[in-house]
Amino acid sequence: CFFFDFGAPFDRPVDATTAPYIERLQRADIHIFCWDRIAVADLARFGVAAEYLPMAVNDAMFFPPVDGTARDLPVVFSGGPTPERVVALRALAPHGLEVYGYGSAAWSEDPVLGACYRGFVPERDRLRELYQRAQVTINVTRAHGRASLNMRVFEAMACGCLVVTDQREE
Numbered sequence: 001c002f003f004f005d006f007g008a009p010f011d012r013p014v015d016a017t018t019a020p021y022i023e024r025l026q027r028a029d030i031h032i033f034c035w036d037r038i039a040v041a042d043l044a045r046f047g048v049a050a051e052y053l054p055m056a057v058n059d060a061m062f063f064p065p066v067d068g069t070a071r072d073l074p075v076v077f078s079g080g081p082t083p084e085r086v087v088a089l090r091a092l093a094p095h096g097l098e099v100y101g102y103g104s105a106a107w108s109e110d111p112v113l114g115a116c117y118r119g120f121v122p123e124r125d126r127l128r129e130l131y132q133r134a135q136v137t138i139n140v141t142r143a144h145g146r147a148s149l150n151m152r153v154f155e156a157m158a159c160g161c162l163v164v165t166d167q168r169e170e
Contacts, residue, residue, distance in 0.1 A: 006039035010046065022046055036148040057154040061124050064160035065132035073098055076134035076161075078127060078152050081106040081113075085140040089113055092138065100130060131159035139165035 009018035025032065025048045033053035034040050043050040074096030077089055080103040089097060090112045099107055100121045107117035121127050131137060137156035141149055149165060156163050 006034060006036050006042075010039070010042055014046065022048065055148060055151060055154055057151070057158045059158055062128050062131065062155040062158035064158075069132055071133060071135045073130065073134045075136050075138060076100065076130055076156075077138045077140075078121065078130070079140075079142075079150075081110075082140070082142055085142075086110060086113065088140050089116070089138065097138075098130075100127070127155070128159060131156045131161045134159075134161045137161045137163045139163060141166055 009021060012018075014022050024030065025043075025046075032043065032048060032050040034043065034050050035053055035055040037052055040050045040052050075092050075098065077085070077092075077097065077099050079085065079101045081101075086106075089099065090110075093112050093116050097113075097116045098118050099113055099116045100118050101107065102120050104117065104120060108114045110117075121130065134156065137152070139149065139153050139156075153163050153165055
């Protein structure tokens with residue numbers, strides 16, 4: 001089975017660089033699952049068979065905090081910088097925003113968000129603890145999931161955190 005995040009090279013026509021990859025995905029020994037229905041349809045147009053697999057969360061890893069845990073982080077965002085995310089998050093900076101994610105140079109160099117950036121959190125245990133302490137988690141979906149939300153939405157909700165997100169079909 002081949003599970004993947006959607007994006008390049010499926011966001012452009014097949015060319016000499018991407019053709020070998022597409023051909024490999026068309027082989028009988030590959031089975032693709034994708035959580036975004038639009039992406040599944042896009043794959044079909046490339047001649048790549050794929051099945052829809054809804055997004056879910058591991059509730060043994062992401063769960064509500066123990067009673068008495070303080071929700072002392074007003075606003076949390078986890079992820080990398082995109083122009084849409086930067087614009088949305090700048091407005092939240094004065095409200096106690098804390099940004100955790102990859103792309104440290106872009107976050108740190110931003111005149112508003114640099115003060116909100118707390119570093120990259122690759123450990124699930126630490127990310128769970130942040131969601132358990134957050135009052136609100138913000139999500140701005142990247143283009144790799146055109147119809148769907150990303151995993152952070154489900155992880156934060158599983159931790160009992162209120163999530164404010166952009167609208168997606170799914």
